[in-house]
Amino acid sequence: MLKAFARAAFDTGVRRQPGGAVGGAIKAFAALAAVWTVYAAAFSTEDVLSLTITFLALMLVLTFLMIGHGPRADASHVEWFDWPLSALSAACGMYFLTQADTIAQRITLLDPLSSYDVFFASLTIVLTIEAMRRTVGPGLTLIVIGFIVYNLFGDRLSGPLTHGEITLTHFLDIMVFTTDGLFGVPLRVAATYAFLFVMFGTALAKTGGGDFFFNLAASLTGRAQGGPAKIAVISSGLYGTISGSPTSDVVTTGAVTIPMMKRLGYKGAFAGAVEVAASTGGSLLPPVMGAAAFIMAEYTGIPYVEIALAGVIPALLYYVPIYFQVHLRAKRIGLSGLEESQVPPLLKTLRDGGLFIVPLVAITWALLDGYTPTYAAVYGTAAVVVVSSLKRATRMTPRMVLDILAETSLRMVAVAGACAAAGLVIGGITMTGLASKFSHLVFLISGADLFLSLVVAAMLTILLGLGMPTPSAFILAAVLIAPVMADLGISPMAGHMFLLYFAVMSALTPPVAVAAYAASAIADENPLTIAANAVKIAIAAFLVPFSFVFNEALLLNGTVFEVVFATLNVTLSMLVVGMGVEGYLRTPLSAWSRILLVAAGVLFLFVDYVLFAVALALSGAALTSQRHGAVRNRTTP
16 A cells, blocks of 8 residues: 555656657757757856756756656657647746846846736746656655645744745745746756766766776676675666766666676565665765755855765765675675676776776866866766777767767756756745744754754655655755754754765655665565665664764864774774674674674764773674674584
8 A cells, every 4th residue: 555655646757758750859859958058057158047947948848748747648659738838838938038137137026027927937837846746756746836835825824834925926026036946056956067967977878887887896896705786786886976866876787786686596675675775875976976965065155076075985984884784695695706707807897998987087186176066077078078989889979979968858857857846845935934943843853952853854854855856855954954953053064964865865765765666676576675675784874974963074074083083983883783783794693792783883973982992892792792602502412
């Protein structure tokens, strides 16, 4: 029943693949949209509002042409009623572009809106909501509609949730004719940083970069015990740095790794869970983190390069317990690695595709040298073009360029829908002052205790992220929960990174783990079973954000000694918690040993000299008692 409800709440429209002249024309339009977006993001001097309006109009047109009205819609051709919806989307874009100068000069809430303004603004919101329903599902759509209803009628409520009267023209004025609503930060990020980085990832994957990263992971870990699962962990993490999407990562790398794990003896649910956990963490890995990280940079004013650098240690710590638990599981059930003939030679792998590391180096260099993320993505994509041209097998053809441009636009359709939805929510929260009321609610629950407030913030962020793309989850958390973090005295970097981390983790958390649903078809297992296993594999990683809030040395905010000591503490925490959760080291662990190990792991998190000594003692006691128990079992006749 829960599965059926989740499917009904989060099903999206079918992605169409029209053929013939119509398919070719749509593909050409998508490619031209990509060319315009790249030009607008990197080179245009037009005002931001005009560029964002045009971007949304292009994405709405593509949405109605390429995404069906429901999961069972005809995927082979555009249905008749979608043509007028696309035409209306284009008309709205044209109207606002012709009025751009007037919009830029008018005074919000003082200059009246014309009847044409009201009509086209209302139509834009209606079209955006329908596009949102098709791309991210009814769940988020109902949340947005709920916020709109609250904006328009919340003044009739009594108690703390009431607000002043907001008329329809007031609502439209803020939502559509300013950069505080629909055309705000989320959509602006989608039209610039996110679009360019998606294009970079698409180009790298199309020219063979994705295959190289998979082969590199297979070369490094394929021979080890449980090799296929370790390949999944490393390759999914590497691929995630260029995709930024847990779902697309699962579909791309999981198509290879999940069947491979099942062939060598892993159960389907565990194989899917490994892929889901590993793919989810890809959105945390610098230098190319997901779109939410760019939104974080815009919201906080912290340069993206600082966010990327601060994210290095937490991202690596995310993968420590996952890799370790995979290793322990392989030892426990006696799985071997790949056969020698299945492991690509490391030197050949580096010789054939090692140059694909250059684009990542180019992006890292550009960010460290002070270039904006926009230009870093441009340089990274240019590096892909240069590197791929050095070999005939990877050289871009005109058709490949067309495919890359068109696919980038089509991949951004869902992101644009999610970001537009987030803009509507943000505008509504700003108008009603709901964020401050939400802070009061959190403090009421937690009693202003730092640890309890963080627990509540983590739970709310995961709840807000159920079924949503990571950018939407992070935006809602940033608007509603970030003020709480500030009131608790947490720095903007640590507070927003905490929310980003849990927004990403919502992709694998039941009951609506979107990445698990993507893996279920490949693993042929129940998605909720996969999600439950993924949480178990990544359970230690849920502790990392609490640690860097209490000790910002993990975010590189401290001396070298402080950074090293904090990293050592949390690494030990991940390892001992992983042992406790998996219940195995060289032999199965007793319940008592597992409890001691988990307790020790939690103490390691606090990065304190006294607690460090206590945690070491608990770990030693757990392992010593386990070893003595194993010896007694062997000597008992």
